[in-house]
Structure formats: C-alpha cells, structure tokens
Amino acid sequence: MAISYNEQERVFKLDTPHSTYLIGIVDTEGFLGHVYYGRRIPDDNMTYLLRLGESRVPSIKNRERLSFYDALPTEYPGHGIGDLRQSCLSVETPEGYRACGLTYRDHKIYGGKPKLEGLPATYGGEEDCETLELIAQDRTLGLTVRLYYTAFKKIDAICRSVRVENTTGKPLRLDCVLSACLDMDNQDFDLITLHGNWALERMISRKRLGWGKQGVSSLRGISSHQEQPFMALVESTATQTQGQVYAMNFVYSGNFLGQVEMHQQGQLRMVMGINPVDFSWKLVEGESFQAPEVVMVYSSCGLDGMTHAFHDLYRNHLVRGPYKDKPRPSLVNNWEATYFDFNTEKILEIGREAAAAGIEMLVLDDGWFGKRNSDSSSLGDWFVNEEKLPGGLKRLTDELNKMGLRFGLWIEPEMVSPDSELYRAHPDYALQIPGREPTQSREQLVLDISRKEVRDHVYGMLHAVLSSAHVEYIKWDMNRALADVYSPALAPDAQGELYHRYVLGVYEMQERLLTDFPDLLLENCSSGGGRFDPGMLYYSPQIWTSDNTDAIDRLKIQEGTALVYPLSTMGAHVAACPSHTNYRSTPFETRGHAALPGCFGYELDLTQLTPQEKAMIPVQLEEYRKYGPVFRTGDYYRLASFSENHEYDVLMAVSKDKTIAVIDYVQVMTRYRLKSAHIRLAGLDENRYYRCSETGEVHSGAGWMFGGMLLPKLKGDFLSRLIVLEAVEE
DSSP states (O other), rough: OEEEEEEEEEEEEEESSSEEEEEEEEETTTEEEEEEEEEESSOOOGGGGGGGGGOOOTTGGGGHHEEEEEEEEBSOOSSSSSSSOOOSEEETTTOOOOOOOOEEEEEEEEESOOOOTSSSSOOTTTTTEEEEEEEEEETTTEEEEEEEEEEEESSEEEEEEEEEEEEESEEEOOOOEEEEEEEEEEEEEEEEEEETTTTTEEEEEEOOSSSSSEEEEEHHHHHHHHSSEEEEETTTTSSSSSOOOOEEEEOOOSSEEEEEEEEEEEEEEOOOOOOSSOOEEEEOOOOOOOEEEEEEEEEEEEHHHHHEEEEEEEETTTOOSSSSSSOOOOHHHHHHHHOOOHHHHHHHHHHHHHHHOOOOOOEEEEEEEOOOOOTTTTTTSSSBBBBTTTHHHHHHHHHHHHHHOEEEEOOOOOOOSSSSHHHHHHHHGBBTTTSSSSOOTTBBBBBOOOOOHHHHHHHHHHHHHHHHOOOOOEEEESSSOOOOOOOTTOOOGGGGGGHHHHHHHHHHHHHHHHHHTTOOOOOOBBBBTTTOSSHHHHTSSSSEOOOOOOOOHHHHHHHHHHSSOOGGEEEEEEEEEOOTTTTOOHHHHHHHHTTTSSEEEEOOGGSSSSHHHHHHHHHHHHHHHHHHHHHHHEEEEEOOOOOHHHSEEEEEOTTTSSSEEEEEEOOOOOOOSSSSOOOOSSSSOOOOOOEEETOOEEEHIIIIIIOOEEOOOOOOSSEEEEEEEEEOOO
C-alpha cells in the first residue's frame, strides 16, 4: 500500500518508492500536524518530531494557544487565529472577520486519483497511485475543507490539492486558497528558482536561503517569462547526484505564488498556490471552490533524482492524447522565413524543399487571416485572407498533402486587435475598465475569455477554419500579459474572480478543441516560453520553449526548462542565421545538435540554404528519427553546464533499458587547454559494456561513469558533436 493509517497513533503514512510523508492528528481537538517528509522509512510513529513537549498543547493549557499555533508544523494553516506565518486559507464572513482554523473530521483512502473539475491535473489508476482525502473543518464556521494527497507507487511524487466547501449556511468570500504547505526545519538549504525574461526564460538561480519570505510569483495573468511556478529547497552541498531536494511545481497557468518563509528559530514554511493578490471568490452556501494541484517531489540523490521524478510523472501521468507516446513530426515553420510577407506560391515553394529533404510537416504562422499584413490588425478575424491564399486553406493543404507533407496552423485566440471586424462589432468583448484608455501591447487587447459568449464566438470561427481543411497541428499563441482586468459580466464584488475565471476559460477552450479534433497535435506558446507550465502540458504535449532560437542561448534556456520538464515537451528548431534574436552566427550542424533533444524542426527559409546546408537536413532528420526516442522517453542527465563553466555544454539521455545513451556536446568557446575536458557519464548499467561512436572504444558502464570520458577537442567556437554509446557483448 502507498498510503496507510495508524489508528492507534493517529498518523497517516504516504510512501513513494524512495520517500515517506507523515501527517499526525494532534490532541483531542484534532489539529493536523506535519510530522515528516524525507527518505523512505518503515516507521509511522514519528510524532516526537512535532516537539509537542516544547510548547503547551491548548487543551492542556489554553493560555499558550497563540504560541502553539505559531509553532506547530501545520498541514494546512488558516488565517487569523494565531499562526502568524503565511496562511494557506483566508475566509471572510458576512460580518467581516477572517479567522479560520482547521481540525480533523474524517478521512478516506482509495486507489487511483480523482479528476479536478475544470482544471488540469495529473492522473492515474488504482495500479498507479493511491489517494488520501483528509476531510477537515472549521467547527466555528461550519466550513468543510478537503485536502487531497496522491502518492504514486513507482514515482517519487506526491500531488496535493484543496477543495473548499461552503457548509456554513451563509455566503463567504475566499481571499486566499493556496494548494500546498510544507513546514520543516532548515537543513542548511539553498533555494533554486527559475527566472528570466522574453527570449531568455527559465534561467537557473541558486542562492542561500535567508530569513523572511522569498520565492517566486506572477501577477501577469500567465505563469510568465519572468517567473516559473517551481521552486526547490536543496541542501547547500547538494549536487546533480547527491543531497536532499524538496521541490514544488504548480499545475496552473495563471497568477501564482511560490514562497519559502524562514522564521523564528530556523523553521521553514514552503507554500504554493494561486496568488492571493487580486484574488477573491464568492462562495455561496452549498458551492465549492477547487484549487489547482501542486506536485511535490523529494529526492535524496540530488537534482537528478528530482528531475527524473518530474519527467516520469509528466510524461506518463500529465501529458495526454494520441501524441503522448508517439514521436512528434519534424516540421518547418515559415515565420522566420517570411514573417507576414507570403502567398500560396511562396509557402508551396518552401513545402517542395521540405518534402525533398524529408521533413514531415509545414506550419503556416501568423498572417493567414483577416487583413493581417503586420501585427497591427485583424486578431479576432479568424477567416482566411484569400488575397494571400486564393482558394483558402483547403487548396494549400491539398497541395502540401500531395507532396507528402502534413499541415499545421498558428492561431492566437485570446487576443483582439482594435483594428479588426471583431472589435468593431464587439468592443465589450475585450478586457478594459470603463472610462479608462485600455493598455495595448503589440497593438492588441485581451479578450474576456471568462465569458462563455466570447469563447463561443471565437471558437466558432476557429472550428469553421479547422473544419475547412486538413489541419493536423495547431500552434496556440498568447502574446501579452493581462491588464485592465475588469468584466461587465461579473458583479462589482466579484471582479476578484476574473483572473482565475480567465484561466478556466482558456482550459475549457483547449479541452473543447481537443474533443472536437481528437487527432490534433496542439503546441502551446506565449511569446515563446511565457506560459510553459504543467497546466498547459495537460492540453498540449509540447510547448514552444522560447522565441529565442539562437543555438547558444537555447543551451541555457533548455537547461533550465529540462530541470523540471521532459525533453519531449520542448519545441526546438534549427533557425535562421544570423539569429533573428541576437544576430549570432552558428554552424548549421551545431544548430541541429542544440535542437535535437526537443521536438525537432526548422524555422527558416529552406529555399535560401546553401547546397551544403540542404544536404545536412536529411542527416539531422535521420538523427532525430534514430535518437529522438532516447531523448523523448529516456532518463536525462546534465553532465556539464555552459551557464556555469562558460566553455562547453553536455547533456546525456539514457534509454530506460540502458542499451543506448546519447551525449549532446557543444563546445561554445574555444580555450587553450593542455588537456581535453574530462566528464563522468551517468545512468549506464555498471556491468554492461558500451562502444563509443566517437572513438570506437569499448568500456564498461562503470568505466564510463567512474573513469569518465575525454571530450574531443574541437577547433573553433560554437562547434558540436553527437556521441552515442551502444551496449555490446563483452
């Protein structure tokens, strides 16, 4: 069993393959205390860790109730009763007070995992996981709160969510509903977070944990380029392969808060959930509010253990659909080839080159609809511009299909241009505050996707377009943050619901799209990587990693992304050169090797390539077909980081059966060295022997891992090698 209950000691025990999580029911009042989270242990009676003897339990001496509340390691802390740390739940009554405290009422333990209505979440059957449903209550209010914990049997992950039910007999307002809390002692931790900006997303930050509150957050309406709904506490001595790691990742695509608070005598509180700023929710009698899910991972073997748990969980229990376990098609996207300046013949010209090279799909990017000849008009006018594309998409797709190419299309359904037929007919569909000039970005406004009539109107146009031609792939873009957040569809005292209702509306539209077109491959995008989060992965098995397609910058972007997300989820293309982002020139081969671990494609004008570059495309596609499955399904290891050593970058993927390993090596900057660089490999079978494609040498897995490999010395900057190890007989 993954979950058990010691009735005598009143302790719940959740086990994953290598971790244990303990919850204790404290005192006759039934406080829910966090007892332990760490390496798997056989014990289920560790309540001494609560230090109840060091603080007076309220039923023994009520005069110390305040200090008890402010010291107890609490599973799900309420606001306003004396726990002065960050609370997870704040409830306002009609009388105007916000005090809330939860105690145990009942519990259920069952196989599998319940769905979260209207929200993305991990999934699993009885053979995969077990769920603890802790039913808590505020006895004064009569409020019911269900705390869900799902422990996976083969993956070191515990997924948590919260459902608040108004059983009080009167209306309430929720001002804060976070999804997870973890109280523990500081163990000389560092804090790892992922930060960045447009075109340089998910840069790894590691710093010493200090006093007070620190963490990550977003108020942009999206998870954002700037922050990532992920954080990890790691021992200061932890490395890729050793040391303790406690990590949280939020399965949500809107405003979030991830925070660690060090207080008093070095105790920590780690919380994650919907950002309480600009959030409130009216909860009438009999209704409930479902908070999104947080994934918690514990690793005792460093960052590799954490990464493997996230990767295995997301590949097998978050990503859905026909492409969950299938290779993704290689493609060419016309954006950096043409921008808005194209017609049918130009696209077919690129298509002919693509088909001749063996590329499988052509994706038509922005500019195919309305009067869209620049980014200043026509968003919201989802009908084909037949001046550019006579005969519409059907004629184009028919011609491409004859060449053996599949067809994909770019859309941006959440936006509207002021210069559009949609906006002129329905200006009220856009988010804007009455009497205030709306804030534009990229000369566009945000549609009020929280409203059903807006969703239906936009989706109806898109459905007609997709039904008119054989479209097999959609790139769903979202190119700005939310501002002027007001909806006439909501009452004045319900405007705090709008950010969350917007996200729920996006989820509903994407679910509807996949239901109506079940064979569609959906790739999410938000100005590149501005909404790269687990919530989006529930709908699309891949996300455009960044608008920055420069091979060298992508090394750092993809390193930070792969710390949490599987390589199979990262859109990665060989792009035009010099780079359209930073004007750097890199060899065609290196651009291919940098993109190879992800969902592979091309972002350039195939008709303008040199004969030598064209000849390399079939070679790259063969590498993708041959080694893509190892990157997509195998275990990922970070062997060397250009962001740390400023010289070279090395990642490695090992098949689950350990018969093949692929090493992606990029020498970024040439340095004069008397000796070649030395790296130790990882993840191999110690007792098997492997032949190296670079040198022909055969060594045991133990030899390659403990003795290591000498990287080839390449003569120049921005050069690369793909090195393959294949298992052989001794």
